[in-house]
Amino acid sequence: MPVDMDEIIRAREEADCLADATTVDAALARMAAEITAQLAGSNPMVYTVMNGGLILAGRILPRLPFPLEVSYLHATRYGHALKGTQLDWRVRPTSDLRGRTVLVLDDILDEGHTLHAILQYLRAEGAKEVLAAVLAHKVHDRKAYPGMRADFTGIDVADRFLFGCGMDYKGYWRNAPGIYAVKGL
Ligand SMILES: O=P(O)(O)OC[C@H]1O[C@H](OP(=O)(O)OP(=O)(O)O)[C@H](O)[C@@H]1O
Ligand code: HPA
Numbered sequence: 001m002p003v004d005m006d007e008i009i010r011a012r013e014e015a016d017c018l019a020d021a022t023t024v025d026a027a028l029a030r031m032a033a034e035i036t037a038q039l040a041g042s043n044p045m046v047y048t049v050m051n052g053g054l055i056l057a058g059r060i061l062p063r064l065p066f067p068l069e070v071s072y073l074h075a076t077r078y079g080h081a082l083k084g085t086q087l088d089w090r091v092r093p094t095s096d097l098r099g100r101t102v103l104v105l106d107d108i109l110d111e112g113h114t115l116h117a118i119l120q121y122l123r124a125e126g127a128k129e130v131l132a133a134v135l136a137h138k139v140h141d142r143k144a145y146p147g148m149r150a151d152f153t154g155i156d157v158a159d160r161f162l163f164g165c166g167m168d169y170k171g172y173w174r175n176a177p178g179i180y181a182v183k184g185l
């Protein structure tokens with residue numbers, strides 16, 4: 001289906017800003033300090049969940065002042081839709097993870113099915129320890145299991161449809177510098 005670019009532009013103009021760029025920066029600095037305190041001596045393999053985790057990875061990795069390796073995996077549950085369905089693995093992790101500490105970076109923990117499946121997969125691959133960091137944690141009671149949370153969270157956000165900082169609205173506005181909620185959603 002062709003994208004209505006006027007609607008995409010309107011969505012950005014009319015959105016509510018839930019966290020501006022300064023707030024996001026402060027959250028990234030805090031997360032980086034927490035990750036450093038916990039993982040600095042663990043030689044972690046850091047996996048970015050494409051596509052949404054791209055911005056978090058690009059912004060937080062330079063703030064981690066210790067040795068680590070970087071890789072990516074690609075799993076998607078939403079595509080351009082506003083509701084998640086079955087997880088579609090596009091690229092599975094390829095490195096040897098036996099005995100490794102693994103940190104997974106993603107933009108958002110919404111219902112958590114994506115992260116849950118990824119963490120399970122990485123553990124089954126033999127990782128010694130698997131941790132997750134997300135920029136946004138959506139607050140609601142529809143998690144994959146009650147009380148689900150990442151090990152490191154940037155900002156708790158309202159139960160609305162969000163974009164910015166890696167999160168997309170119909171494939172657009174991952175590049176928006178803060179976290180925004182689509183008007184009416
Ligand atoms: O917690 P959940 O309800 O499972 O949703 C969170 C996932 O959804 C988004 O990915 P999406 O499937 O939209 O793919 P994308 O990363 O390419 O945007 C986001 O990047 C997370 O990976
Ligand atoms: O609110 C959201 N916005 C963008 N992508 C998402 N993936 C899960 N929830 C969201």
